[in-house]
Amino acid sequence: MPFLKLCYFLGAGAVIHSFHEEQDINKMGGVIKKLPYTYVLMLIGTLALTGFPFLSGFYSKDAIIEFAYLRGNGVGILAAFVGIVTALLTSIYSWRLIFKTFHGNFNNKELSVDKIHESPLIMIAPLVILSIGAIFAGMAFKSLFIGHEIAYEFWGKSIKFLEPLSTDHPPTWFLFLTPILVTSAIPFSYYLYLKNTNIVNGLKEMNEPIYQFLVKKWYFDEMYDYLFVNPSKKIGKFLWKKVDGSIIDKFGPDGISSVIKNLSIKAVKFQSGFIYQYAFVMLIGFSVLLTILILN
Amino acid sequence: MNFPILSSLILLPTIGALFILFTKSSSGKYQSSKYVALFISLANFLLSLYLWYVFDKNSIDFQFVENREWLSGFINYKVGIDGISILFVILTTFITPICIISVNSTIKNRLKDFLIAILIMETFMIGVFCSLDLVVFYLFFEAGLIPMFLIIGIWGGERRVYSAFKFFLYTLLGSVLMLVAIISIYWITGTTDVEKLYELGIKAEYQNLLWLAFFSSFAVKTPMWPVHTWLPDAHVEAPTVGSVLLAAILLKMAGYGFIRFSIGLFPIASENFTMLVYILSLIAIIYTSLVALMQEDMKKLIAYSSVAHMGFVTLGIFTMTQQGIEGSIFQMISHGLVSAALFLSVGVVYERHHTRLINKYGGLVSIMPRYAIVFMVFTLGALGLPGTTGFVGEFLILMGAFEKNILVAMIASLGVILGAAYMLWLFKRVVFGEINNQELKSMKDLKTFEIITLSALVIPILFFGFYPEPLMNSIEASVENTLTMYNFDLINSLASKD
Numbered sequence: 001m002p003f004l005k006l007c008y009f010l011g012a013g014a015v016i017h018s019f020h021e022e023q024d025i026n027k028m029g030g031v032i033k034k035l036p037y038t039y040v041l042m043l044i045g046t047l048a049l050t051g052f053p054f055l056s057g058f059y060s061k062d063a064i065i066e067f068a069y070l071r072g073n074g075v076g077i078l079a080a081f082v083g084i085v086t087a088l089l090t091s092i093y094s095w096r097l098i099f100k101t102f103h104g105n106f107n108n109k110e111l112s113v114d115k116i117h118e119s120p121l122i123m124i125a126p127l128v129i130l131s132i133g134a135i136f137a138g139m140a141f142k143s144l145f146i147g148h149e150i151a152y153e154f155w156g157k158s159i160k161f162l163e164p165l166s167t168d169h170p171p172t173w174f175l176f177l178t179p180i181l182v183t184s185a186i187p188f189s190y191y192l193y194l195k196n197t198n199i200v201n202g203l204k205e206m207n208e209p210i211y212q213f214l215v216k217k218w219y220f221d222e223m224y225d226y227l228f229v230n231p232s233k234k235i236g237k238f239l240w241k242k243v244d245g246s247i248i249d250k251f252g253p254d255g256i257s258s259v260i261k262n263l264s265i266k267a268v269k270f271q272s273g274f275i276y277q278y279a280f281v282m283l284i285g286f287s288v289l290l291t292i293l294i295l296n
Numbered sequence: 297m298n299f300p301i302l303s304s305l306i307l308l309p310t311i312g313a314l315f316i317l318f319t320k321s322s323s324g325k326y327q328s329s330k331y332v333a334l335f336i337s338l339a340n341f342l343l344s345l346y347l348w349y350v351f352d353k354n355s356i357d358f359q360f361v362e363n364r365e366w367l368s369g370f371i372n373y374k375v376g377i378d379g380i381s382i383l384f385v386i387l388t389t390f391i392t393p394i395c396i397i398s399v400n401s402t403i404k405n406r407l408k409d410f411l412i413a414i415l416i417m418e419t420f421m422i423g424v425f426c427s428l429d430l431v432v433f434y435l436f437f438e439a440g441l442i443p444m445f446l447i448i449g450i451w452g453g454e455r456r457v458y459s460a461f462k463f464f465l466y467t468l469l470g471s472v473l474m475l476v477a478i479i480s481i482y483w484i485t486g487t488t489d490v491e492k493l494y495e496l497g498i499k500a501e502y503q504n505l506l507w508l509a510f511f512s513s514f515a516v517k518t519p520m521w522p523v524h525t526w527l528p529d530a531h532v533e534a535p536t537v538g539s540v541l542l543a544a545i546l547l548k549m550a551g552y553g554f555i556r557f558s559i560g561l562f563p564i565a566s567e568n569f570t571m572l573v574y575i576l577s578l579i580a581i582i583y584t585s586l587v588a589l590m591q592e593d594m595k596k597l598i599a600y601s602s603v604a605h606m607g608f609v610t611l612g613i614f615t616m617t618q619q620g621i622e623g624s625i626f627q628m629i630s631h632g633l634v635s636a637a638l639f640l641s642v643g644v645v646y647e648r649h650h651t652r653l654i655n656k657y658g659g660l661v662s663i664m665p666r667y668a669i670v671f672m673v674f675t676l677g678a679l680g681l682p683g684t685t686g687f688v689g690e691f692l693i694l695m696g697a698f699e700k701n702i703l704v705a706m707i708a709s710l711g712v713i714l715g716a717a718y719m720l721w722l723f724k725r726v727v728f729g730e731i732n733n734q735e736l737k738s739m740k741d742l743k744t745f746e747i748i749t750l751s752a753l754v755i756p757i758l759f760f761g762f763y764p765e766p767l768m769n770s771i772e773a774s775v776e777n778t779l780t781m782y783n784f785d786l787i788n789s790l791a792s793k794d
Contacts, residue, residue: 232714236586244587249525253462 003133004048011042030106048134050091056138091185312336313415337393356777375426379774417443430488452533459533470516477509507565517550521580531599536643543635563785580607585714612693620696627689637753659731684761
């Protein structure tokens with residue numbers, strides 16, 4: 001569902017722009033009246049993204065979970081279960097974003113409220129178009145490629161169905177499970193992040209290591225730094241300073257030139273200007289030559 | 297063909313240089329001499345384009361051959377081109393006017409002498425790519441050192457004398473062995489004519505030593521690991537235009553030499569030493585990419601990246617496959633364009649801010665948006681993004697390498713990743729981020745002549761990246777012929793052993 005993700009991202013961009021390039025949602029809040037259009041559009045994006053009934057996210061997500069459940073075997077049930085849980089989590093964090101960004105008190109100390117301004121029309125207009133898509137695309141395209149006969153017809157050979165699609169219907173309670181969970185996440189999230197932040201803060205303080213682990217994105221960046229980035233940098237520095245500088249250059253060009261220089265300094269010393277030294281060298285040379293001649 | 301078009305190409309810049317030599321040097325800012333140089337180099341570029349137009353791309357023979365007596369019949373002045381050399385000739389004539397246009401931003405004193413050096417350099421470099429006699433080739437190959445030595449030594453940075461001597465002695469030392477090899481080829485076969493040598497062949501027992509002698513010269517010039525250390529120094533100290541010439545054309549002479557002489561004259565030895573070249577190329581690719589990652593000086597970073605890119609070239613040539621060699625030639629042309637462009641880009645900010653240290657920059661995108669765009673194209677070209685010339689070359693080389701040795705190809709592919717790492721990191725640190733240095737805020741975006749030179753480089757990088765056919769078409773027949781000769785010689789030598 002391209003509409004809702006685009007709507008969501010561009011909405012986030014508009015908010016960041018309004019807050020003068022601030023991205024931290026902890027430094028936002030309390031600006032519904034300042035940013036009414038952005039707020040409404042973000043709200044539509046959030047509703048669609050969380051799979052609120054009859055908006056575009058609802059159809060795709062539901063269809064996926066439904067068909068996973070209909071596989072009937074363990075993996076299918078597990079997949080459906082994971083799908084439902086993550087749909088709930090998605091809903092909670094998406095609403096957290098809305099509540100922390102727009103509701104509550106204004107939390108930015110560096111910026112005064114007066115400076116917050118609505119984005120220009122050129123940023124809002126595409127959002128409006130996208131939000132229309134986010135609302136209606138699901139209903140409009142639902143019958144086009146989700147369903148039984150239609151699916152075969154629409155996808156043709158571009159998707160190979162390993163098994164024929166199941167024609168059963170999941171039990172009614174299952175169909176209602178996801179929408180109910182997703183919708184009930186709204187007041188839940190409202191309570192947690194706006195009304196009574198003590199619970200969240202308490203949880204955070206109790207589980208500091210886990211909190212840090214999650215804030216650092218499971219330490220993935222650090223792991224990459226540790227495994228790839230830093231070793232590459234270290235090796236690069238070593239090769240540059242030590243191998244290139246201290247080995248190749250020192251023994252190569254610089255080494256050879258300094259050897260030649262030293263040799264020539266020593267050779268210069270032969271020319272002392274004392275006749276007796278020259279005569280002595282001549283005498284030695286003469287006697288060596290003579291010895292060779294006699295021995296032959 | 298009666299009109300000596302190749303000799304005209306070779307001599308025209310020298311005539312221009314002589315013309316500048318005799319113009320009055322006291323006049324104002326030497327503008328007139330600059331226009332003369334520009335006119336001459338553009339005329340040469342048009343002449344080379346005409347040459348490309350009349351050149352028969354399907355023929356495997358050398359074309360426009362001129363053969364004149366020179367040393368009373370022993371050694372002839374013989375020039376001629378095939379599909380491989382013509383691309384390098386055009387590259388040379390294309391880069392030279394760009395250098396001359398960008399001269400006024402970097403060269404403050406003795407502009408006239410500098411222009412003469414560039415034009416003489418052009419003569420020698422075209423000579424290298426055209427010569428069909430080993431002695432003539434050697435003369436042009438070595439003579440090219442002199443103007444470059446002067447360019448680094450006179451107009452260079454602080455450590456220019458050290459770098460100029462290092463560059464000169466390093467390359468001369470390698471080349472002396474090549475001279476010895478050429479003399480011994482003359483005594484073995486009685487000729488130094490390349491075409492005749494292709495027909496005669498050189499006896500297998502001599503090939504290994506001769507190959508090594510040629511290799512020592514080309515390896516220094518390429519440069520291959522471990523004889524690459526002159527390049528970063530030379531680049532850092534050379535003025536912008538000097539770096540451009542050095543990276544874009546001087547380094548290509550060795551790659552060209554490998555194809556024309558190492559493979560063409562010594563096929564059996566080339567086969568014997570393939571593994572050596574593979575290993576040195578792989579070390580060059582990985583080693584210098586890692587070193588480039590850590591550089592603090594922009595020019596040094598690009599210099600090291602040149603070594604890595606030339607590692608791909610040598611790897612591709614010695615895969616002895618159609619794709620590998622075509623890819624190497626393409627990579628050389630691509631690197632000629634991209635590295636020239638990168639050095640010019642560094643020159644742009646250096647001229648404004650007088651430092652090349654990466655950490656002094658940052659956030660240029662909001663001060664110099666046009667510059668950010670062209671620099672991004674060049675960065676992407678250097679890391680081989682599909683749609684730029686860099687991709688076509690690297691891809692073909694890796695394809696050729698996969699055919700011969702999967703392990704080699706896999707290690708070489710690592711170099712592509714590292715290449716992306718150091719280039720993108722450079723771009724990020726220079727162009728993006730916060731403006732920490734307040735002095736940067738007064739920097740002006742590209743001037744008109746910079747837009748002309750840089751966009752002149754953007755166009756071929758993108759055009760041939762999307763549509764490499766014109767270049768490939770030109771080299772295809774010649775590469776095929778080189779490989780046929782190579783395989784024929786190999787089979788013959790195997791047969792004679794049995």
